[in-house]
Amino acid sequence: MASGRFHSWGLNPKSNGKPLRLSSRFEPLDLPDNGLVLPFGNGRSYGDSCLNNDGYLLDTHSLDHFIAFDQDTGILRVEAGVLLADILHLVVPRGWFLPVTPGTRFVTIAGAVANDVHGKNHHQAGTFGCHVTALELLRSDGQRLHCSPDENPEWFAATIGGLGLTGLITWVELQLKPVMNPYLQEETLRFSCLDEFFELNKASEESYEHTVAWVDCMARGSALGRGAFYRANHHGSSAPAHRPAAPRQMLGLPFVPPVSLVNRASLRLFNEIYYRKQPLRRSRTVHYQSFFYPLDSIQHWNRMYGPRGFVQYQCVVPEASGNEVFREILAAISASRQGSFMAVLKVFGAKQSPGLMSFPMPGVTLALDFPNAPATTELLERLDELTRAANGVVYPAKDSRMSAESFQRYFPQWQDFSQFIDPRFSSGFWRRVTGESAP
Amino acid sequence: MKVLIIGATSAIAESTARIYAARGDRFFLVARNTLKLEALALDLQVRGASWVGSMVMDACDTDRHQDMLSAAIDGLDGLDLVLIAHGTLPDQDVVQKDYPATLQVLEDNFLSVVSMLTGIANVCEQQGHGTIAVISSVAGDRGRQSNYVYGTAKGGLSVFLQGLRNRLAHAGVNVLTIKPGFVSTPMTAHLNGSGPLWAEPDDIAAGIVKAVEKNRNVVYLPAFWQLIMTVICAVPESIFKRLKL
Numbered sequence: 001m002a003s004g005r006f007h008s009w010g011l012n013p014k015s016n017g018k019p020l021r022l023s024s025r026f027e028p029l030d031l032p033d034n035g036l037v038l039p040f041g042n043g044r045s046y047g048d049s050c051l052n053n054d055g056y057l058l059d060t061h062s063l064d065h066f067i068a069f070d071q072d073t074g075i076l077r078v079e080a081g082v083l084l085a086d087i088l089h090l091v092v093p094r095g096w097f098l099p100v101t102p103g104t105r106f107v108t109i110a111g112a113v114a115n116d117v118h119g120k121n122h123h124q125a126g127t128f129g130c131h132v133t134a135l136e137l138l139r140s141d142g143q144r145l146h147c148s149p150d151e152n153p154e155w156f157a158a159t160i161g162g163l164g165l166t167g168l169i170t171w172v173e174l175q176l177k178p179v180m181n182p183y184l185q186e187e188t189l190r191f192s193c194l195d196e197f198f199e200l201n202k203a204s205e206e207s208y209e210h211t212v213a214w215v216d217c218m219a220r221g222s223a224l225g226r227g228a229f230y231r232a233n234h235h236g237s238s239a240p241a242h243r244p245a246a247p248r249q250m251l252g253l254p255f256v257p258p259v260s261l262v263n264r265a266s267l268r269l270f271n272e273i274y275y276r277k278q279p280l281r282r283s284r285t286v287h288y289q290s291f292f293y294p295l296d297s298i299q300h301w302n303r304m305y306g307p308r309g310f311v312q313y314q315c316v317v318p319e320a321s322g323n324e325v326f327r328e329i330l331a332a333i334s335a336s337r338q339g340s341f342m343a344v345l346k347v348f349g350a351k352q353s354p355g356l357m358s359f360p361m362p363g364v365t366l367a368l369d370f371p372n373a374p375a376t377t378e379l380l381e382r383l384d385e386l387t388r389a390a391n392g393v394v395y396p397a398k399d400s401r402m403s404a405e406s407f408q409r410y411f412p413q414w415q416d417f418s419q420f421i422d423p424r425f426s427s428g429f430w431r432r433v434t435g436e437s438a439p
Numbered sequence: 440m441k442v443l444i445i446g447a448t449s450a451i452a453e454s455t456a457r458i459y460a461a462r463g464d465r466f467f468l469v470a471r472n473t474l475k476l477e478a479l480a481l482d483l484q485v486r487g488a489s490w491v492g493s494m495v496m497d498a499c500d501t502d503r504h505q506d507m508l509s510a511a512i513d514g515l516d517g518l519d520l521v522l523i524a525h526g527t528l529p530d531q532d533v534v535q536k537d538y539p540a541t542l543q544v545l546e547d548n549f550l551s552v553v554s555m556l557t558g559i560a561n562v563c564e565q566q567g568h569g570t571i572a573v574i575s576s577v578a579g580d581r582g583r584q585s586n587y588v589y590g591t592a593k594g595g596l597s598v599f600l601q602g603l604r605n606r607l608a609h610a611g612v613n614v615l616t617i618k619p620g621f622v623s624t625p626m627t628a629h630l631n632g633s634g635p636l637w638a639e640p641d642d643i644a645a646g647i648v649k650a651v652e653k654n655r656n657v658v659y660l661p662a663f664w665q666l667i668m669t670v671i672c673a674v675p676e677s678i679f680k681r682l683k684l
Binding site: 066067068069 | 472474475478479481482485625628
């Protein structure tokens with residue numbers, strides 16, 4: 001199998017984990033006598049939570065079978081390596097949709113569980129894990145644990161958001177959500193400052209399933225916190241008047257350019273143009289792929305940052321302190337002049353995930369990406385300080401640099417979680433944030 | 440369509456079956472591994488197959504070929520397409536020192552297929568329609584030191600298919616020879632191949648479905664292999680024998 005597939009989406013850090021094939025979901029794990037293993041899905045987490053330096057990667061590529069689908073109830077059971085894209089392809093024409101989806105459909109279902117991913121509807125639907133009805137966990141000692149909210153509930157909780165460390169998820173059962181068609185009715189509203197964003201959000205949370213905002217993080221002074229707010233619901237009509245096509249797959253980046261295409265000039269230009277391009281107010285019908293997965297149509301967009309790759313940063317802070325903290329965070333980013341290509345702002349809701357190590361909590365979340373450069377490291381340390389001070393949390397799935405100290409502060413439950421980790425399983429991320437070394 | 444697939448759990452066969460399943464076709468699947476076969480049967484049903492039957496059988500178990508074919512035709516209630524996709528890729532270093540191992544390669548990749556095709560050809564000829572699609576390989580186009588035992592099996596198979604095509608053309612039955620290049624599958628995993636010459640099973644599957652629809656005779660997948668093999672076959676033997684290919 002092409003070894004070029006085994007890197008994370010940030011192309012950073014580099015890793016040398018050796019792939020191990022899985023023959024079928026029924027076979028016990030065939031592990032080498034020594035060394036640590038980690039399941040590897042489609043490599044769409046950004047940092048080192050999907051990597052295992054000096055160890056092995058259990059390639060779940062071959063676990064790509066559908067197992068059962070009840071078209072009446074919307075209960076779907078699939079193997080670990082099935083992509084959300086494959087699920088949508090099958091279920092949308094039959095009137096069902098993912099209950100929660102992240103910003104790319106090219107993640108495996110087990111990856112979505114292991115990172116307990118969230119989407120634009122968190123304020124109403126919670127995380128992906130809230131909709132998992134059951135899963136099977138295969139441990140290195142050969143034990144198979146059927147896990148659900150009622151059966152082995154402690155293993156269920158540890159595995160949702162468990163970063164693939166509790167064993168190999170062989171299959172997942174999910175409750176889908178009914179839809180009338182593949183379209184959403186989307187409204188775009190431009191805002192000129194953070195206060196306006198919070199007002200818009202408040203006014204939209206109840207009547208819109210999906211809410212999210214883009215922020216111009218190159219803007220300074222009076223323009224600080226300007227951006228565009230998007231809110232949408234699945235189209236309720238069985239025969240929408242307007243039926244836009246799915247976005248076409250663009251060519252994308254066929255290779256990694258020798259230097260990053262993202263720099264201060266291109267960022268400022270992009271953010272300025274992007275802001276001006278946003279209508280003051282617009283309502284339209286859009287295809288679900290355009291709404292949920294705008295970047296999926298540009299293949300290998302992660303390559304635009306050049307060979308050094310890039311760093312993602314996503315934090316959440318409790319809403320009480322949200323407004324003030326975000327003003328400081330945006331000011332720090334703007335002052336550092338590092339800038340982010342895509343800065344995404346969203347208010348999480350109160351729905352609790354079953355996951356023990358789940359990232360989302362009620363509050364405001366901001367996601368950013370930066371070129372992998374020394375100045376970025378400094379800026380992110382500063383953002384960590386602000387997040388810690390506000391009792392916030394940083395998202396492990398997107399991290400490649402947080403300190404052990406920060407992690408243990410964000411996730412004080414990490415020691416409880418440790419007892420569920422399979423003794424043969426580990427990851428680069430886990431060793432980094434717990435100070436363990438690979439044997 | 441009523442589809443019989445031998446070696447159904449091979450990566451290329453699985454990908455191909457999924458395309459047909461989405462169209463609501465009927466399947467009879469034959470493979471060696473019970474559990475993998477069960478996983479595939481359920482998968483095709485969820486994806487839209489209107490009926491899926493299966494049989495666990497080692498392709499080299501020629502005594503069972505006739506029973507398998509009867510069971511398939513009974514279950515499918517006819518036969519429109521046969522895809523033969525089983526095969527093994529040996530380690531040339533091992534087989535060139537060991538005749539029993541060489542014979543096994545010929546049985547896996549050539550003789551077992553010939554046995555199946557004997558029965559299948561007669562059925563298709565009699566019913567006067569259908570497509571027989573068989574996965575051969577670019578390796579069968581010219582013998583090379585790095586894999587000539589496998590190449591011999593596939594080369595023999597390609598010639599057999601040529602003759603069969605000629606015979607069955609008169610009965611309105613199409614015989615399709617599929618010649619994939621390097622494909623990332625469990626069979627080739629030990630080669631650790633990557634780069635522009637390597638294709639994914641899904642790409643090969645799409646090519647197979649298209650070739651079946653167009654009643655093609657021989658298809659190289661991906662298509663650029665036709666050019667590569669034309670060049671390789673054009674090199675004079677006196678030069679070719681000195682190359683390390």
